[in-house]
C-alpha cells in the first residue's frame with residue numbers, strides 16, 4: 385500500500401524521549417522510535433523532525449521559579465539541541481542517515497537552519513532534525529513544528545504523544561473517554577483540547593496543514609498514520 389503523505393513533519397516531545405523516567409533521555413526508547421521512523425522511510429516518505437526539550441528543561445517552569453524568562457527559554461532551546469544530538473546518534477547506530485539543523489547558531493556542533501539545504505536533504509531522503517525550536521523565546525516546539533512543517537511544504541504534522549489520539553476526557557483517568565477519529569481545527573481550539581498550543585493550532589489552521597495526534601509507543605502506529613489508516617486523531621479544516 386502506498387503512503388498517503390509524501391513528506392511528514394514529526395513532532396517528538398521531550399517527554400517521548402524519556403519514556404517512563406522522570407528526566408533525561410532513555411536510549412532504549414529512542415532506539416524504538418528510530419525503528420518506527422525507519423519503517424516509514426522504507427515506504428519512501430520524507431521525514432523532518434522537530435524535537436522538544438521538556439525532558440531536560442522547560443523555560444516557563446523555571447521562569448515561574450523566578451528565573452528570567454528569556455534566559456530560561458534559551459536554556460530550553462539548548463535542551464532541544466541535546467535531544468536532537470541524541471536522536472541523530474541513535475539514527476547513526478541504526479543506519480538511518482540524518483542531519484541536524486539548529487535555529488540557534490552553534491556551528492561547531494550542528495549546522496544552522498537553512499531552508500534550501502533542509503529541503504535538499506529531504507529530497508535525498510535524509511531525515512532532518514530541527515533543533516532549538518523557532519530560535520525565539522516565548523515560543524514552543526509545537527509552534528516550531530507548525531512553522532517548519534509549513535516551510536518544508538510537509539503534507540502533515542504528526543504529533544507523537546504517549547496517548548493514541550485526542551479523547552473526550554483523559555483516558556487514563558476516565559474509562560468512558562472516547563477517542564476522536566477526526567476533528568476540525570475550530571473544534572480542537574474551541575473545546576480547548578490540549579492537542580498543541582493555540583499558536584501552533586491557528587498556524588496550521590490558517591495554512592490548512594493537517595495534524596495527526598498518535599502514540600509513538602504503539603508499534604506500527606506511525607506507519608498506519610502515513611498509510612492513511614484510522615490511527616490517532618486527524619485534525620483538519
Ligand code: UDP
Nearest residue numbers: 398436437438443457460517518523524525
Ligand atoms: N523554547 C523556546 N522557543 C521555541 C521552542 C522552545 O523558547 O521556539 C524553549 C521553551 O523554554 C520550552 C523549551 O524550549 O519550554 C522546551 O520546548 P518544549 O517545552 O516545546 O518541549 P516539549 O514540551 O515538546 O518537550
